[in-house]
Amino acid sequence: MPSGKRTKAMKTETSDKLxxxxxxxxxxxxxxxxxDCGNESSRYWLMKSEPESRMEKGVDVKQFGIEDLxxxxxxxxxxxxxxxxxxxxxxxxMKVGEEAFFYHSNxxxxxxxxxxxxxxxxxxxxxxxxxxxPHYDPSSKKDNPKWSVVxxxxxxxxxxxxxxxxxxxxxxxxxxxxxxLENMALFTRQRLSVQPLxxxxxxxxxSLEDKKPS
DNA sequence: GCCAACGTTGGC
DNA sequence: GCCAACGTTGGC
Numbered sequence: 001m002p003s004g005k006r007t008k009a010m011k012t013e014t015s016d017k018l019x020x021x022x023x024x025x026x027x028x029x030x031x032x033x034x035x036d037c038g039n040e041s042s043r044y045w046l047m048k049s050e051p052e053s054r055m056e057k058g059v060d061v062k063q064f065g066i067e068d069l070x071x072x073x074x075x076x077x078x079x080x081x082x083x084x085x086x087x088x089x090x091x092x093x094m095k096v097g098e099e100a101f102f103y104h105s106n107x108x109x110x111x112x113x114x115x116x117x118x119x120x121x122x123x124x125x126x127x128x129x130x131x132x133x134p135h136y137d138p139s140s141k142k143d144n145p146k147w148s149v150v151x152x153x154x155x156x157x158x159x160x161x162x163x164x165x166x167x168x169x170x171x172x173x174x175x176x177x178x179x180x181l182e183n184m185a186l187f188t189r190q191r192l193s194v195q196p197l198x199x200x201x202x203x204x205x206x207s208l209e210d211k212k213p214s
Numbered sequence: 215g216c217c218a219a220c221g222t223t224g225g226c
Numbered sequence: 227g228c229c230a231a232c233g234t235t236g237g238c
Contacts, residue, residue: 048236084221084235106236164237191220191235 044202045090045100046186047079047116047152048193052107066102066113066157075154076119079194080127081135083147087194091148092122100152101197101205103186111163112205120151159209166214167205180204 051065069077082088094100095118102114124145127135140146167186174182181187181204185195197205 050236086221110237190218190237193235 043093043095043098044197044199045094045098045118046103046112046195046197047100048103048105050106051104051113065104066154069102069116069152069154072154076151078120078125078149078151080125080149082125082149082194083135083137084191084193087192088146088148090194090196091150093196094118094121094150096121099155099202101202105193109161109163111161111165111167112158113161114157115155116152117155118150119153122148122150125149158206160213162205162208163213166208169214170204170208 049065050063051067053063064077069075079091082091098118100116100118101112102116104110104113125135125147126149127133128137128140128145128147129142130136135147137146164186167181167184170179171181171184171187173179180198180200184201185192185197189195
């Protein structure tokens with residue numbers, strides 16, 4: 001579920017209402033999400049996706065990299081396949097216009113490849129109801145869907161690819177003597193596929209674009 | 215391909 | 227509600 005967003009049928013025209021569906025404790029979780037990333041008013045995100053195809057349950061699962069997003073109609077896609085509650089709650093907290101890093105995971109060179117923005121807020125993930133989808137969830141009911149997606153639109157590639165290894169060097173240094181990447185979720189919340197960044201983290205990562213690879 | 219980290223499931 | 231077994235994520 002990592003990333004797993006497949007290119008699929010992009011339905012940008014759908015008029016699904018922007019209902020934020022959710023269980024009873026949803027507002028609590030949202031509050032938690034808000035707390036996790038500090039300032040509620042300026043939010044930044046990092047979203048992981050696997051750019052390379054891979055075998056899953058004996059089927060070749062089409063993966064989705066930033067080039068795939070770029071190739072979509074309107075360069076827009078729905079971010080489906082998230083199957084982790086914490087990541088889902090972050091999806092549900094996203095607002096139109098907020099920016100996110102497109103992170104390539106589980107590949108030769110993991111790292112940040114580009115920027116995208118949220119263009120449609122959370123609505124039910126259609127793949128949870130599709131038998132045969134690797135993301136099918138038989139326990140999810142149509143009248144109370146468990147999983148959500150948002151629509152994202154390509155903004156641009158980063159001026160250069162920013163490898164995980166490089167971010168890690170900064171994280172380690174900042175951890176030792178203070179700095180913006182000290183608590184970056186990429187390292188402190190290892191397996192979270194959708195995660196918030198503070199403005200400080202976001203700005204620092206962007207500043208690396210103009211620096212020589214370290 | 216290996217395996218550490220960690221989320222989920224299910225027996226009790 | 228505890229916790230061992232199991233499955234998945236994702237770097238290396």
